[in-house]
Amino acid sequence: MACQLLFSCSTKEPKFQQYYVQGEQLYIKNCSNCHQKDGKGLGLLYPPLDQSDYVDKNLHEVLCLMRHGKEGQLIVNGKKFNKPMRGIPSLTDLEIAEIATYIYNTWDRQHGIIDVKETASVLNSCK
Numbered sequence: 001m002a003c004q005l006l007f008s009c010s011t012k013e014p015k016f017q018q019y020y021v022q023g024e025q026l027y028i029k030n031c032s033n034c035h036q037k038d039g040k041g042l043g044l045l046y047p048p049l050d051q052s053d054y055v056d057k058n059l060h061e062v063l064c065l066m067r068h069g070k071e072g073q074l075i076v077n078g079k080k081f082n083k084p085m086r087g088i089p090s091l092t093d094l095e096i097a098e099i100a101t102y103i104y105n106t107w108d109r110q111h112g113i114i115d116v117k118e119t120a121s122v123l124n125s126c127k
């Protein structure tokens with residue numbers, strides 16, 4: 001995992017590239033309707049993923065909500081959102097890892113790859 005937090009290192013890895021490219025396609029297909037292609041969300045209806053302090057702070061929660069959805073009030077960048085998001089149970093562990101790798105390495109984020117193994121163990125512990 002030496003490369004995990006070093007963007008310059010992980011971007012050169014074919015595995016990273018594959019996750020990122022797949023993740024982008026999956027994001028466009030499954031998420032961009034609401035959160036928009038540029039990740040900016042839509043007013044107070046759909047919260048942003050770009051420049052979201054929620055995304056920055058809650059990797060585990062973000063993985064879980066892709067599968068199980070989320071309801072109840074959420075605060076993103078000090079703004080309140082409260083409209084349930086349905087989970088997408090058909091997404092595999094790998095697909096969730098790929099989408100997360102895309103979200104955490106685009107729009108100024110440089111987290112590095114979010115591996116399927118790490119993702120699977122988080123998904124097993126979703127509340």
Ligand code: HEC
Nearest residue numbers: 030031034047048052054055070071072074081082083085
């Ligand atoms: C049908 C619209 C819709 C789709 C499709 C959708 N979401 Fe959401 N998403 C929402 C709503 C609404 C909320 C706010 C939930 C709440 O208020 O509890 C949300 C919240 C979130 C949050 C937490 C708040 C934030 O913006 O930081 C993340 C992260 C997120 N969604 C990621 C995704 C990802 C990744 C996908 C695709 C796999 C996706 N969403 C698909 C509507 C959607």
